[in-house]
Amino acid sequence: MxxxxxxxxxxxxxxxxxxxxxxxxxxxxxxxxxxxxxxxxxxxxxxxxxxxxxxxxxxxxxxxxxxxxxxxxxxxxxxxxxxxxxxxxxxxxxxxxxxxxxxxxxxxxxxxxxxxxxxPPIETQPAPRGRAIEEIVVTAQRREESLQDVAISMTVFDQEQLSDANITNSADLAIYTPGLTSNARFGNENATFTIRGFTQDLRTTASVATYFAEVVAPRGQSSQSSGDGAGPGTLFDLQNVQVLKGPQGTLFGRNTTGGAILLVPQRPKDEFEGYVEATGGNFEQRQIQAVVNVPLSESLRIRLGVEDKQREGHLNNVTGIGADKLGDVNYTAVRASLLWDLSDNIENYTILQYVDSDSNGYTTRLFACNNLIGTDGISEPSPFALVTAPQCQRQLDAQEASGRNGYYDLASTVRTPITLIEEKRFINTLTWHLSDDVALKNILAYTHLLTKNGSNIFGTYFQDPTDPSREFSAGASVVNPKIPVTNQESYIAEVQLQGSSFSDRMIWQTGLYYETSKPDGPSGNIAASFLYCDLGSLESGDPSTYNCNDPFAGQLGGVLVQEFETEYLNQAVYAQATWDFNDYFNMTAGLRYTWDETEGYGVKRRYAYLLTVQQAPVVTVSTPRTESDAPTGMIEFQYKPFLGTMTYVKYTRGYRQGSVNLAADAGVDTHEPEKVDTYEIGAKTQFGGPVPGRFNISAFYNDFTDMQLQFGYISRAGGPTTSIANAGKAEIKGFEADAFLQPFESLTAILSYSYLDTELLEQDQEAQCDRIRNVGLIEGFTCTPIAAVGDNLPFAPRHSAVGSLIWTLPFPASLGTINIGTTYVYTGDMRVAASSESPFAVLPSFELWNLNLNWSDIFTLPLDLDVYATNITDKQYMTYVGGTYNVIGIESRAMGQPRMIGARLKYRFGAQGG
Structure with a gap:
């Protein structure tokens, strides 16, 4: 037996x-x-x-x-x-x-x-069978871990992937990340992020926080046009970029509901090394990048890097006023990092970074006119819309007759179009290993952000029949030599204590966070709306020189000069721990309590005109203030049923602070926090054998309440503006999947997919519009929300996917290594405005194809050559529309980049030279 x-x-x-x-x-x-x-x-x-x-x-x-x-x-x-x-x-x-x-x-x-x-551990390691893939190390939980051990849906790019796809700003990054989109209404350099439908509306705090070396990005003035911190000059010489999807309720400093993006720079190393890289391409692209790493002693190491890039704009200005090309690139970034081992267990890491970007900026293209406005009940008639719609049609007819009516041909009438970004960062991180099991980290940072902007917001060119030097402005901001759009400095301090206890069964961390952001002088803008003006006369900043004419006799139009100052204070205490019950099962729990304060001071001066006679300015002063506090946190269970597989279920509470909106009228210039409850289940698998790879999947449900919604309106005191209200309740659900396979040693396949099902369930539009009517809405105009009940949430495509194939050619090693790669990008239909306000509220889906050839170690020399082409089919696609078709009678669009081709030659020296 x-x-x-x-x-x-x-x-x-x-x-x-x-x-x-x-x-x-x-x-x-x-x-x-x-x-x-x-x-x-x-x-x-x-x-x-x-x-x-x-x-x-x-x-x-x-x-x-x-x-x-x-x-x-x-x-x-x-x-x-x-x-x-x-x-x-x-x-x-x-x-x-x-x-x-x-x-x-x-x-x-x-x-x-x-x-x-x-x-689960095994005493003896079996001999390898087949092939294994390299591990991806991430810091999503403020410590180094394998991607496959972290119960967060995330996408990771290394520096080579960023370079191959020509990703240099936040808008580029969003295209290649399913579930992540960007709002580029102010151009690619100033794009704001949306993850899983959590959108940052104009003049609200970020729903997605960007961190560079664990420090949150500099604040923009009310987030008007300053982006989310992944602008030009930040995406070079990085270890990786990590996109964390969903609220990160415990560990990260500034409260957000959508997620976090971590930019991890390369640290100084122990060996002398570096590289010099030169890039050239179409649109007269020229780019130089150089990095050198020098060990000054056994305990002191320094790393220096510089990137300089210029590229001609792809948008053609047909008016002959101001710059002929818009959408250009012109920036220089310098970074220095110093790593100093003060002792065997104390390390000091310092980063200094300076970025200067000075381009012609971005303008949308007028493409549709509501010639039926006010007829057949299609839209409520208004004096402004009845004027703009006919002039809109005349502009489009004239542009078509001129022969300059291509997809990227548009009208800009600002004499000095500009998007200026000057950013300074200082980061110092002291790490002290108190014992083998406990470490203390202290982070101190200073950031300063200065931006200027001058653009024709809607791309209109409606000339004054009595004076061709003046044009009817539906909304244009001009450069003010005295008042930047943003002039803000921030001070950040964080203390962390991390460790392990009970024979490593518990891993824990706790910390204190402090951030204060104050104006380094006033910020604001000069904008003309609803009247004929010579925009060049406004650039002096001297009201006595303004050359304007109001066809509405001072009842509607005006020149608005705004000066703002906003202070932010964010404080938090947090703790999180993971307990291993056994080798298969663990639990993580975390709690954070946050206190937030925002205080603003704003002055508006509106200059009205009786025909061409300037009236005395109407001055309004506002001093809004908000404060809030809230707990956030998470609880998560992990189960590893067998080797290479991890499953998890988690709950997270997210919170985004309330704030002030100095562009709105007093009484509707503050909003309260929004919150979200997120439920997620997922699995991560990694396998070897003849076809090694990874497959990760997650499904999630978000209950979104007190949603901060944008309402646009025409103010008696300031012309077109927006107000934010906690007027919404939404539901967000979906799933994400990522696969990585190597069917052959020479072939790699990567696929990422995101499915989003979002819906605005409730919206208290009437109550908010009543409040706006009581404080400043011009008679005859309506209050328009960013989305209507039943709509999908803005910037949340139902389907998005990215797929790549990389093939290593079978050439002898004496020639070097040659890889050919192709990438396919699909972004589905995406709502960007309320369905009730524009027939163009949903952007059509688009597909992009990229190609890349990389030849490294050319003839065994320390030389690498990259040749790349993005959007190789030269697909024409939209990235934004204003949603003003029914209210103003016109519609304008922002457009994605055309085909970009370039070649990059890199020389490596020292340890990198091999």
Whole structure:
């Protein structure tokens, strides 16, 4: 007779134990195993292999949380095969397999390495079968971990991927990240982010926070036109970019509901190395990038980098007024970082960065006129719309007759169009390892942001029949030599304490956060609306020189000069811990309590005209103030049913602070916090074998309440403006999936997909519009929301996907390594305005194709050549419309970039030169 169960040898005991765990986890892992057939076969092959060779579980103590540098590559490889080592990978990681680099001399101290498990331990490591893929190391939880161990849906780009796709600003980044979109109403340099439908409306705080070296981006003045902090000059010499989707309720400083974007710069290293890179392309693109890393001593290392880029604009101004080309690029960025080992357990890391971007800016293109406005009940008639619609049609007819009516041909009448961004950052991080298990980190930062903007907002050119030097402005801002759009400085301090306890079963961190942002002088703008003006006369900033004519006899139009000052104060205390119940199951819980204050001071001077006679200015002063406090947090459960697979379920509370809106009338110039409850379930799998790869999937549901919604209206005191109200309730649900496969050693396939189902369930439009009527709405005009009940949320396409194939050509090593890659991008239909306000409120879907050729180590020399082409089919697509068709009688659009072609030559020296 066969042996009884108790007589089974240890290996068979282990086999039965693993099989039992697989059955118990089948329900949770079902979605994770629904991969392509080749992937499923590879995973089955790996499991059979582990069952055949598994040995009894080890009772030996766990290794030190910080391995020696020589052990790091081996530990990473073992992690891919499900090994037991809890070693920390090297700080540099890539999202696609790359040739191995020299190991770091020491792991970084500023990102505190703490032990994490990749799965149940096995005493003996079986001999590798098939191939393994490189591990991606992320810092999404303020410590180094494998991407596959983090219960956050996220997308990671390394520097090579950013360069191959020619990603240099936030709008570029959004195109290649499913679930992430951008609002580029003020141009690509000033785009704001939206993740999973959490949108930042004009004059609200960011719904997605951008962090550079763990420090949040500089604030813009009421976020008018200053972007979210991933502008020109920030996306070079990086370790990676991490896009975290969904509210990060505990660990990150500034409160947001949509997520966070982490920019991780390269740190100074122990070896002399660097590179010089030159790029040229169409639209007269010229770019130089240079980095040098110098070890000044055994304890002191410095890294210097510079990037300079110019590119001609792709938008053609047909008026002959001001610049002929808009949408250009012209910036210089300089970065210096210093790493100083004060002792064996104390490290000081300092970063200085300066960015200067000075371009012609961006203007939308007029493309539709509501010639039926006020007839057949299509829209309520208004004096302004009845004037603009006929003039709009005359402009479009004249432009077509001139032969300059291409997709990128538009009208700008600002004499000095400009988008100026000057940004300064100082970051100092002190890390002190108090013991082997506990570390203290202190972050101090100073940021300063100065921006100027001058543009024709709607792209109109309606000439005054009595004076051709004047044009009817539906809305144009001009450069004010005295008042920038943003002039804000911020001071940030954060203290963190991180550690592990109970023989590494608990990993924890706690901290205090403080941020204050104050004006470094007034900010604001000069804008002309609803009257004929020579916009050049407004640029002097001297009202006595304004040359304007109001056809409405001072009842509607005017020149508005605004000066603002806003102060922000954000404070928080937080704690988060992960408890390992056993090798398969753990729980993480975190809590953060935040206190926020915002205080503003604004002065508006409106100059009205009786025909050409300027009237005395009407001056209004506002001093709004808001304060709020709220808890946020998360609870998460992870289960690892078998090697290479992690499943999770989590709940997160997100919160976005209220703020002030100095552009609105007193009485509707403040708004309260919004909050979201997020429920998410997901799985992450990683497998070796003949077809190694990763497959990650997550599904989520968001209950969004007290939603901050934008309402546009025409103010008696200031012309066209917006107010923000907590007037909405929305539902956001969907799922995201990412796959990475290497069917052959020379072929890599990457696919990311996002599905979003969003709906505005409730909106208290009438109550908010009543408040606006009571304080400043001009008679005969309506109050228009950004979305109507039943609409999808703005900037939340239902479908978005990115797919890439990378093929390494079979050439001998003496020639170098040649990779050819292609990327496909799909962005589905996307609402950007309320359905009730414009028939063009939904942007049509678009597809983009990119190509890239990379030849590295040319003839074994330290030379790399990249040739790239983005949007190779020269697809014409829209990225924004104003939603003014029914109210103003016109519609304007922003347009995506045409085909861009370039070549990049890189020379590496020192340790990088090999």
């Amino acid at each position: 066969g042996a009884g169960r108790d007589d089974l040898p240890p290996v068979q005991h282990e086999e039965m134990r693993v099989k039992k765990k697989i059955v118990m986890a089948a329900a949770l892992a079902a979605t994770a195993s629904m991969v392509a057939p080749a992937t499923a076969v590879a995973q089955d092959d790996e499991l059979d292999f582990l069952l055949e060779d598994a040995a009894p579980r080890s009772s030996s103590p766990r290794p030190s949380p910080t391995p020696t540098p020589a052990a790091e590559p081996q530990a990473a490889a073992q992690g891919e095969q499900g090994g037991a080592e809890r070693a920390q990978p090297a700080p540099q990681s890539t999202a696609t397999p790359q040739p191995s680099q020299a190991a770091e001399a020491e792991p970084p101290l500023d990102v505190i390495p703490l032990p994490r498990e990749d799965g």
